[in-house]
Amino acid sequence: xHRYLFSKLAQSLLLLFGVLxxxxxMVRVTGDPAALMMPRESSPEQIEAFREEMxxxxxxxxxxxxxxxxxxxxxxxxxxHFKTPAMPMVVERLGxxxxxxxxxxxxxxxxxxxxxxxxxFTPGGVxxxxxxxxxxxxxxxxxxxxxxxxxxxxxxxxxxxxxxGRDTWHSVVMPAFVLGLPVLGQIVRLTRSAVLEIRGxxxxxxAHSKGLEPKTIYTKHVLRNVAIPLVSVIGVQFGYMLGxxxxxxxxxxxxxxxxxxxxxxxxxxxxxxxxxxxxxxVIVLALNIVTDMAYSIIDPxxxxxx
Amino acid sequence: MADNTTTPKTVDSLLDTEKTFKERVAxxxxxxxxxxxxxxxxxxxxxVVFAAVFAPMITDQSxxxxxxxxxxxxxxxxxxxxxxxxxxxDSLGKDIFSRVLYxxxxxxxxxxxxxxxxxxxxxxxxAIAGYAGGRLDAxxxxxxxxxxxxxxxxxxxxxxxxxxxxxxxxxLIFGITDAPIFARVTRGEVLRIRESGYVxxxxxxxxxxxxxxxxxxxxxxxxxxxxxxxxxxSRMIFYEAGLxxxxxxxxxxxxxxxxxxxAAGRKYMTSYPWMASFPGLAIMFTSLGMNLLxxxxxxxxxxxxxxxxx
Numbered sequence: 243x244h245r246y247l248f249s250k251l252a253q254s255l256l257l258l259f260g261v262l263x264x265x266x267x268m269v270r271v272t273g274d275p276a277a278l279m280m281p282r283e284s285s286p287e288q289i290e291a292f293r294e295e296m297x298x299x300x301x302x303x304x305x306x307x308x309x310x311x312x313x314x315x316x317x318x319x320x321x322x323h324f325k326t327p328a329m330p331m332v333v334e335r336l337g338x339x340x341x342x343x344x345x346x347x348x349x350x351x352x353x354x355x356x357x358x359x360x361x362x363f364t365p366g367g368v369x370x371x372x373x374x375x376x377x378x379x380x381x382x383x384x385x386x387x388x389x390x391x392x393x394x395x396x397x398x399x400x401x402x403x404x405x406x407g408r409d410t411w412h413s414v415v416m417p418a419f420v421l422g423l424p425v426l427g428q429i430v431r432l433t434r435s436a437v438l439e440i441r442g443x444x445x446x447x448x449a450h451s452k453g454l455e456p457k458t459i460y461t462k463h464v465l466r467n468v469a470i471p472l473v474s475v476i477g478v479q480f481g482y483m484l485g486x487x488x489x490x491x492x493x494x495x496x497x498x499x500x501x502x503x504x505x506x507x508x509x510x511x512x513x514x515x516x517x518x519x520x521x522x523x524v525i526v527l528a529l530n531i532v533t534d535m536a537y538s539i540i541d542p543x544x545x546x547x548x
Numbered sequence: 549m550a551d552n553t554t555t556p557k558t559v560d561s562l563l564d565t566e567k568t569f570k571e572r573v574a575x576x577x578x579x580x581x582x583x584x585x586x587x588x589x590x591x592x593x594x595x596v597v598f599a600a601v602f603a604p605m606i607t608d609q610s611x612x613x614x615x616x617x618x619x620x621x622x623x624x625x626x627x628x629x630x631x632x633x634x635x636x637x638d639s640l641g642k643d644i645f646s647r648v649l650y651x652x653x654x655x656x657x658x659x660x661x662x663x664x665x666x667x668x669x670x671x672x673x674x675a676i677a678g679y680a681g682g683r684l685d686a687x688x689x690x691x692x693x694x695x696x697x698x699x700x701x702x703x704x705x706x707x708x709x710x711x712x713x714x715x716x717x718x719x720l721i722f723g724i725t726d727a728p729i730f731a732r733v734t735r736g737e738v739l740r741i742r743e744s745g746y747v748x749x750x751x752x753x754x755x756x757x758x759x760x761x762x763x764x765x766x767x768x769x770x771x772x773x774x775x776x777x778x779x780x781x782s783r784m785i786f787y788e789a790g791l792x793x794x795x796x797x798x799x800x801x802x803x804x805x806x807x808x809x810x811a812a813g814r815k816y817m818t819s820y821p822w823m824a825s826f827p828g829l830a831i832m833f834t835s836l837g838m839n840l841l842x843x844x845x846x847x848x849x850x851x852x853x854x855x856x857x858x
Contacts, residue, residue, distance in 0.1 A: 257694040264703075268710045278710065382836040384786055386793055387810060387828030390817055398818055478697070485699030489790055493814075503702070504794055507709045519706050522699050530697050 250534055254527040259310075261523045265516050266309050270302065279322060279512050318517035323509045328517035332499060336521075339491070339498030343483040345414050346422030347476065354429030355472070361430065362437025362468075363460075373430045380427025386489035389420040393493070406495035417494040421487055425479045432475050436468045470541050477533030481526040576848070586844025592837025600652035609643035611650040611804045623822050636822045638812060644823065647804035648830050654798060654805040655834065658719055658788045659781035665723025667777055670730020671769075677731065678738030689735060692728040700725065704787060708796040715798050718791060722784045733776050734769060741768050771849030778845055782838035789831050806831050 269275050276293040284292075293299055296319075297308065312318070318328045361370035396416060397405035404413045440446065441464065449459045484499075491500035499518055506514040581587070599606065621637040622628055635644040677688040704721055711717045741747060747764050755763075791797040792807015793814075800808040806827040813824030 253690060253694060257698070260694075261698065265706070268707060378836070378839060381839050382782075382832055384789055384828060384831045384835075386790060387824070387831065390810075390814060390824055391828070394817060394821055481697065481699055482701070485701035485703075488701060488705055489793060492794065503705065507705070507794070507796070512710075515706060515709060519702055522702055526697065526699050 246538065247531070247535070250531050254531060258520075258524065258527060261520060262310060262313055263306075265519055266306055269512055269516070270298075270305070275512070279510055281510070313520065318520070319513040321506070321511055321514040323506065323511045323514070328514045329521070331514070332502070332517045332521050335497060335499045335502050336525075337498075338496060339484060339487055339500060342414065342417055342421060342487055342491070342496060342498060343480060345418035346420075346483055347425060347480055348422075349418055350422040350426035350429050350479075351476070354426045355433055358430040358433025359437060359465075359468070361434040362441070365434075365438060370434070373434065377427035377430045380423045380425075380430075383423070385420045385423055385486070386493055388423065389417065389490055389493040392416050392420065407497075413494075417490050417496055420493075421483055421490045424486075425483065428475060428479060429472070432471055433468060436471050437464060440464050440467045466540070470537065473536050473540060474533060477529055477536075481529055484522055484526060583844050583847065585840045586847075589837045589840025589842075589844055592833060593841050596652050596834050596837065597656065599649050600656050603646070603649040603653065606649055607643070607646040609646040611642065611647040612801070614640045614642055622820075635826045636820075638809075638823050639816060639820070642804075644809070644826055647809055648806070648826050651804045651806045651809060651827060651830065652834070654715065654803060655785045655788060655831075657715070658722065659784045661719045662722035662726065662784045663777045663781045665719070666726035666780065667730050667773065669724070669727035670732075671734045671773065673727065674731035674734025674736075675738055678735040678742065685735070689732070692731050692735075695728045696732070701787070701790070704791065705794060705796060708791050713796055713799055715803070718788055718797050722787065726780055726784070729780065730773065730776065733772055737769050737772055738765060741765050775842055775846040775849055778838055778842035782835040782842065785838075786831065786835055789827075 269278065274289075275298050276289045276296065279296075280289050280292055297305060300308075316329050320326060321328045321331060324331065357369060357373040357376070360367070361373040364370060393405045393416070396402045403416050404410075407413055446459060446463055449463055450456075487496075487498060488500035488503055490496065491498045492504040495501065499522065503515065503518045506512075506518070615637070618630075618637055621630060623634065623636045626636075635648065637643055638647070673688060673692070677685045677692075704725060707721050707725070708717065711721070741764065747760060750760055750764055788797055788805065789807035789810065792805045793810045795808075795811055797807050798805050800812055809827035810824050813820075813822075813827065816823050
């Protein structure tokens with residue numbers, strides 16, 4: 243168990259290094275970083291001064307060493323737009339993004355798991371067909387577009403929900419729904435097929451034949467086994483939501499990291515963009531470790547197998 | 549094969565080499581008919597391809613011509629609409645119907661070439677890992693799994709922002725970032741096939757590796773990979789629109805895409821909703837079709853899946 247955790251940690255640290263390398267190289271190797279970050283109308287002298295100030299004239303290895311050292315300290319330089327350190331600004335926005343992602347995930351789980359369970363136990367039934375339709379739609383509707391349409395109808399036409407910002411609990415409803423819809427579809431699909439698969443397993447038949455109550459079989463044998471793939475998919479989907487919130491936050495002017503990312507790309511504020519990319523990766527990597535832990539708690543085979 | 553007549557008439561695999569061409573077509577047709585949603589998916593996909601290929605013949609409006617006198621016209625069925633512009637016009641008087649049609653070209657191109665690049669790269673990496681096994685396999689696969697655990701969309705947006713907006717960049721970004729998924733599936737299949745009885749018997753019968761690779765492994769790989777390619781293509785079309793929406797895909801004055809139409813229409817959402825509605829509907833229509841098609845392909849090409857469905 244400890245060895246397992248340790249190797250996961252080591253892998254994650256390695257990947258984090260990879261992320262830092264990628265983020266560093268992308269900005270520098272694909273062109274002139276000074277020209278990339280400066281406004282298009284800057285004069286050559288301005289760009290040269292900026293290049294000197296940012297240390298872009300130093301050898302690449304020196305720059306990378308400096309970048310890593312600063313990054314470990316959590317320093318990604320100053321935001322070019324705000325002229326203040328980038329990292330604290332990103333951390334400040336974290337709360338709003340996590341709130342949105344958690345709300346979306348809860349919505350997806352509260353509706354998705356029961357629908358998937360019912361669908362798996364009664365394939366071909368009404369709930370199953372509704373569930374499969376929802377799953378297909380969640381997969382096919384571009385959620386950023388659905389967000390626009392919902393603003394138009396529920397926000398402007400009916401006036402039920404605010405169309406932007408983060409004030410009351412009302413404001414979280416639409417963005418969370420839109421962000422969670424593809425995840426809802428995934429959860430329905432996965433739960434359904436997991437139930438179908440497990441119901442056909444030998445140990446379920448054994449449980450039936452030794453006279454266990456169906457209720458006991460469902461809660462003890464089936465649900466526990468459905469939980470295993472579910473936990474891993476929920477972990478992955480939460481990471482996806484942190485990335486996918488870029489679009490949703492931009493549409494609903496949600497004051498989270500995604501909205502900040504959209505703006506900072508518009509401003510060509512690359513120190514800020516880098517800070518967001520690295521910080522989100524750190525969260526997702528940490529989340530992966532937590533998921534793996536949860537996984538091994540539910541499934542003893544993983545705990546003892548290694 | 550003489551003993552073909554003695555075996556039951558049920559057709560087990562599409563890629564069974566002993567079937568004649570006619571039998572295969574009949575098999576495909578039967579499955580298409582049994583699963584209606586697959587038919588719908590196929591038709592939808594063909595409509596999109598048709599629209600993309602024959603766009604200049606379907607409409608005589610240019611997708612790029614501006615006409616400020618007829619700007620912000622509503623769709624034809626609304627008041628003040630005109631059948632010259634069935635879906636209305638945008639803020640600069642460009643015809644939305646023709647932009648949606650021409651936009652299908654970009655979407656399909658991104659999906660097709662993106663999947664081709666990702667599929668080739670991924671197959672290569674996955675096949676090497678699966679065939680080599682041992683430490684090389686472990687190293688490659690832990691790299692692949694770790695890349696897959698990163699916030700994908702965020703990095704796509706980041707890379708697109710650095711590289712700048714062009715069609716080629718978008719295709720390259722998707723082609724490279726999507727390769728790990730193909731690598732993982734390929735490797736899993738290669739492992740499974742390598743352990744199978746028929747490969748073992750071919751090896752013991754003295755078959756050389758090109759024959760094993762092309763006659764035994766590749767045909768069995770194709771099914772899962774084609775299914776994956778359909779889903780990934782639909783995903784790429786989706787994400788290209790997302791990039792366009794953030795202003796990171798093909799610029800709107802160069803070529804119309806569904807994404808950049810959405811981005812342009814977003815500003816006029818409340819007063820002229822049709823500017824953003826139609827490109828969104830086009831994306832939804834396309835990815836609905838491709839998802840249905842993918843589900844169906846998975847059932848047809850993978851007999852194991854078919855059995856578990858019953």
